[in-house]
Amino acid sequence: MIFFNYFIFPGFLFTAVIGMLASWVDRKVTARVQWRQGPPWYQSFADFIKLLGKEVIVPRQNRRLFLVAPLLALASVTVVATLLGRSMLRPQESFLGDLIVVIYLLTIPATALILGASASANPLASVGASREIKLVLSYELPFLLSMAIVILKSGGLIRINDIIRYQMVNGSILSSASGAVAFVAAILCMQAKLGFVPFDMSEAEQEIMAGALIEYSGAPLAIFKLTKQMLLVVLPIFLISLFWANNLSVMWVILKYVILLVIIILIKNTNPRVKIDQATRFFWGPMTVICIIGVILALIGY
Amino acid sequence: MNLKLKALTKSIWVFHFAASPCNNCDIEILDLLTPRHDVERFGIQLVGSIRHADVLLVTGVPNSKTGPKLKEVFAQAPKPCFVVAVGACALGGCTFRGSYNVKGTVDDWIPVNAYVPGCPPKPEAMIAGIVKLLNSLKEKK
Numbered sequence: 175m176i177f178f179n180y181f182i183f184p185g186f187l188f189t190a191v192i193g194m195l196a197s198w199v200d201r202k203v204t205a206r207v208q209w210r211q212g213p214p215w216y217q218s219f220a221d222f223i224k225l226l227g228k229e230v231i232v233p234r235q236n237r238r239l240f241l242v243a244p245l246l247a248l249a250s251v252t253v254v255a256t257l258l259g260r261s262m263l264r265p266q267e268s269f270l271g272d273l274i275v276v277i278y279l280l281t282i283p284a285t286a287l288i289l290g291a292s293a294s295a296n297p298l299a300s301v302g303a304s305r306e307i308k309l310v311l312s313y314e315l316p317f318l319l320s321m322a323i324v325i326l327k328s329g330g331l332i333r334i335n336d337i338i339r340y341q342m343v344n345g346s347i348l349s350s351a352s353g354a355v356a357f358v359a360a361i362l363c364m365q366a367k368l369g370f371v372p373f374d375m376s377e378a379e380q381e382i383m384a385g386a387l388i389e390y391s392g393a394p395l396a397i398f399k400l401t402k403q404m405l406l407v408v409l410p411i412f413l414i415s416l417f418w419a420n421n422l423s424v425m426w427v428i429l430k431y432v433i434l435l436v437i438i439i440l441i442k443n444t445n446p447r448v449k450i451d452q453a454t455r456f457f458w459g460p461m462t463v464i465c466i467i468g469v470i471l472a473l474i475g476y
Numbered sequence: 477m478n479l480k481l482k483a484l485t486k487s488i489w490v491f492h493f494a495a496s497p498c499n500n501c502d503i504e505i506l507d508l509l510t511p512r513h514d515v516e517r518f519g520i521q522l523v524g525s526i527r528h529a530d531v532l533l534v535t536g537v538p539n540s541k542t543g544p545k546l547k548e549v550f551a552q553a554p555k556p557c558f559v560v561a562v563g564a565c566a567l568g569g570c571t572f573r574g575s576y577n578v579k580g581t582v583d584d585w586i587p588v589n590a591y592v593p594g595c596p597p598k599p600e601a602m603i604a605g606i607v608k609l610l611n612s613l614k615e616k617k
Contacts, residue, residue: 201516210514216486217519223483224530229554231527383524391527391554 184259186252193403194218200406200439207443218403225396233389235295243290244390244397250282251404258334258411262422265335273332276412277321280367283401284310287376287386290398294389302385305450306376309366312457313373317363319465320356324416326472327353338419346420351476355468357417359461361434364409365441366453369402372445373453410434484530484556485610487519491529491553495546495582497536500596501563505533507599515603531558531606532586537565539577543585550586558609559588562602564595 179185197218205212232240254276261268284306291303325332327347328340337347347353366373377385387398414430415422448456494502508515509522523529526549538546550559561582564570572578582588589612592605 205514205516209511211517212514213516213519220483220486220519223479224487227480227483228530228556231552231554384528387528388525389527395528 179260180252180256184263185256188259189252189255189404189407190400193400193405193407194222196406196435197403199435200442203436203439204443222396222400225399226393228392230392230394231389233294233296236293239289239293240389241394243286243293244394244401246289247283247286247401248397248404250279250286251401251408254279254412255404255408258408258415261333261335262338262415265339268333268335271332273321273325273334273337273416276334277318280409280412281310281314283405284367286401287398290390290394291386291388296389298382299386299388301382302376302378302388306386308450308454309373309376312454313363313366316359316457316461316465317367319462319469320360320363321416323347323352323356323465323468323472326469334415338415338422341419342422346418348417349420350472352468352471353417355464355471357413359465359468360413360417361437362441362461363457364413365438366457367409368405368438370438370442372441372448374447375450375453378447406435406438407431410438481613485613487521488530488606488610489521489523489528490531490533491523491526491549492533492535493546493549495534495536495538495542495566497563497565501535501565504596504599505535505562505602508602513599513603515606520606526552527554529553529557531560531609533560533562534566534582534586534588535562537569537572537578538580538582538585539572539575540579541577543579546582546585558590558613559586560590560592560605560609561588562592562605563597564593567591567593570595 181187195215195218198213198215201217202212257268257272257276257279261272288303288306288310291299291306324337324347327350328337331337331340341347348357369377375385377387382388387395390398410431411427413434414427418430492502492505507513508520526532532550532553534546536542550557559582561567565572566582569575569578569581590605590609592602594601597605
């Protein structure tokens, strides 16, 4: 049963398939916004299979780290998907503090990208890696503050399933003032975690080629792309279960997921890429101030 | 036709190598990505790194500076990687033929899989060239 959970549903296979379809939706909507036709629905699958069949070129500086990094990213996202799915489907099997574990695991894909880019010893990859490091340092502060608001609002619960159950009884955290503030901040942090425009400076195609991914080819590149696509499922579901879990029947989860996906894609298509210093200023300035106001609101009970 | 080849023909990632062209071919290549021609319909994408590429698109006539770079970039590409020479310069040297710094055309430096003539070729001609390349791949297997 546990293998089924990790590898088939709700872990690896299920999340990967949904993630590939979601990334196709992203590309299709982007194309339609730009008045183009867009790729067919199987595009992400074709890309993945093609990349698996290509030659893998490994730079000689640090072969092992270069190849382990994508697997690390994939493994952490798989574990997050499984933990989230299990705490929604089979609440009695979740453990105390899995919210903390998930928050830690969600930083590992970015860390793995930094490690892999550094191991490739490419100057452009090192620029990408340093941008990614600064971006992680920037968005983690408001992200953690918005998680703190959720914990404060729910009365100190750190088990995801307890937070879901609290919201089913008392209404979603999003409906309170502090919860709404935290949700907005969390959506923008999610955009940065996904590496989408306006926060895609670590993979900026136009200035530093593919940035952190520049030396990756074949299967490791496919795994990194797959990790990104799985994050496109995991992060919205994570936010739904923390902020918007007043009704978690299947249709409602799908509807809420689609709404969050549309928000992500619209932010992506209506913004230019910002510079890394602008991103840091944005997250440590306005976002952190908003989150601190949210924490104060949560403490006085709004 | 096996699955690997089928996936390859449905998802061509193109790396654009400009071997000192006059930029007319490059502008026509960018037209392929615009709404009128939109090659993303067929899964064709421009990528920034040669490590991601399936097709190396060469424009211009390789001279003593860009020729060795072209060879190096082709060696860095993960195989299978196909080469498409675009424009009259890449095919035969055009007006630069016999110039003091020109040492042959693209196929004197690296093996070329498809040629798209024209100065500059129309976007439709480039799509036709890519389709011919894909058809020749399908026939080979």
